[in-house]
Amino acid sequence: MRVSLNVNGDTVQTYVEPRDTLLSVLREQLHLTGTKWGCLTGDCGACTVILDGRSVVSCLQTVGQLDGASVTTVEGIAGRGQVMNDLQEAFVAHGAAQCGFCTPGMVVAAEQLLRDGVEPSEAAIREGLAGNLCRCTGYSKIIDAVLSVARSRDPR
Amino acid sequence: MSAYQRPASVAEAVAILRDTPGAIVLAGGTDLVIDRRLGRVDPDAPLVDVSAIDELAGVRWDGDVLHVGAATAISDIERDPGIISRAPALSEAARVLGSVQIRNMATLGGNLCNASPAADMTPPLLAHDAVVVVYGPDGVREQAVISLFTGPRGTSLAAGELVVGTRLRIPARSGSCYVRQTVRWAMDLAGVGAAAWVLAGGAGSDAPIEAARVALGAVAPTAVLVPGVDHLLVGHPLSAERLAAVREAASAACAPISDVRGTAEYRRHVAGVLAARALSIAHARATGVWPGGPAPVNGRISSAGVGQHRAHRGQRDTTDASARPGTLA
Missing domain, CATH: 3.30.465.10 (Uridine Diphospho-n-acetylenolpyruvylglucosamine Reductase; domain 3)
Structure with missing residues (x-):
């Protein structure tokens, strides 16, 4: 079937097998390989994208449901003409990556948490990112990075 | 086609x-x-x-x-x-x-x-x-x-x-609660899930119970309603003795398996603990004495000290939870 998607601000029309996953369409048809192919069971969060204002795991999202939907991947987190946004810069500044495989999913999930106005506390951010696994960092630097942006965007 | x-x-x-x-x-x-x-x-x-x-x-x-x-x-x-x-x-x-x-x-x-059998949404729907x-x-x-x-x-x-x-x-003067035990804090299936629903005859912790139900998940081939809860509770305020009786009835209603999330014996025990906790929180809500806010997440008390449960969350702090109604441990 043909679906029309808005991906990172661009309208994309593509033919898909409706039961295929958004992850496979993003990576194999649209060559947006920032979204990672991880566990394929929805547990690791490495394939997280923002779908119509909500974070989802693209490995479990069938693409036949998405005609007319808007998708933001890690490639679209920063604005046009920007290399990185404040969250991505905070990941760099805090050294919040080691092998880097979980980082795109972490950034996307954290960005949506921030857009949803997550309370700037460690507990709220840990709960919000519970669906994103990192096997290197021990999470502390990731939480610190997100917390710094939560505070700077919302200095309550 | x-x-x-x-x-x-x-x-x-x-x-x-x-x-x-x-x-x-x-x-x-x-x-x-x-x-x-x-x-x-x-x-x-x-x-x-x-x-x-x-x-x-x-x-x-x-x-x-x-x-x-x-x-x-x-x-x-x-x-x-x-x-x-x-x-x-x-x-x-x-x-x-x-x-x-x-x-x-x-x-x-x-x-x-x-x-x-471990679906989280089922016990609350049974209790309601x-x-x-x-x-x-x-x-x-x-x-x-x-x-x-x-x-x-x-x-x-x-x-x-x-x-x-x-x-x-959802009648007036009713309250409900769901608590569960998991091995990990998040991204885990319930080892035991317990939901309770109470209809109170008035306000205050001494108000008699008019109707009550307790449901359990992950302790049998399907979610179960604990039998006899009405008989134990209706017409009485929620005393420690009646909570203990519900705890026993909940454990007895289990037909659990042993797997990575716990042995059958452990599940049977935890089901009783969580049933009593969910019931007393539901009762506190129905009678207007609950201080507000959600129940402690993930059976915080029951699984404290069971080891290796810190992945992805901070150290467990049971202080708040211990002060809540229904904490038997």
Whole structure:
């Protein structure tokens, strides 16, 4: 079937097998390989994208449901003409990556948490990112990075 | 017959299901996509995608009756202000299911019809005495949620039938609660889940109980309603002795397996502890003495000291939880 998607601000029309996953369409048809192919069971969060204002795991999202939907991947987190946004810069500044495989999913999930106005506390951010696994960092630097942006965007 | 169809109405969906033997309903996909890939269901079975049916999604109140559409996302149940204040067992179960991402995709109907004995949404619906509304080739019918389940992954739905939603009555002076035990803090299935519902005869902690139900998940081939709770509680205030009796009745209602989430013996014990805790919080809510806010997440007290549970969360702090009603440990 043909679906029309808005991906990172661009309208994309593509033919898909409706039961295929958004992850496979993003990576194999649209060559947006920032979204990672991880566990394929929805547990690791490495394939997280923002779908119509909500974070989802693209490995479990069938693409036949998405005609007319808007998708933001890690490639679209920063604005046009920007290399990185404040969250991505905070990941760099805090050294919040080691092998880097979980980082795109972490950034996307954290960005949506921030857009949803997550309370700037460690507990709220840990709960919000519970669906994103990192096997290197021990999470502390990731939480610190997100917390710094939560505070700077919302200095309550 | 096409391998993938996306009807826009319940009537159309039911017609397609009737005419398509072996068709599987696709909603959020969080179980089905994995099951298809791993061959747990026939990957060539036709799919009927119900995500475009507007009438299937959403939360609606009709006086003191709550309707939750089958395609309502778990995250919408988690955040619904009416559910949080009037049917808190449902929002508490929604809050601990999967992750943010999974809750944004998974649906109430999917969680029910997948029929896992550990499904978090089931015990709250049993405790609230909810009914499921089912459309099929012969029209609409209703049945108690408890009679939907025939065993692990088994439902009593006939071929061609579609669950369109659930309905619960939430009377004044009622309260509910869901607590669970997990090995990990998040992204884990319930080792034990317990929900309670209480209708109080008045305000204050000495108010007698007019009706009560306790339901358990992950301790038997299907979720169970603990028998005899009404008999133990109705007409009495909630005393320590009566809580202890419910705790014993809950443990006795279990027929658990031993697996990575706990031994049968451990589950039986924890089921009693969590049943008593959920009951006393539900009672505190029904009688207006609950201080507000959700129940402690993930059976915080019962699993403290069971070891290695710190992944992805901070150190356990049981201070708050210990001060709450229902803490027996």
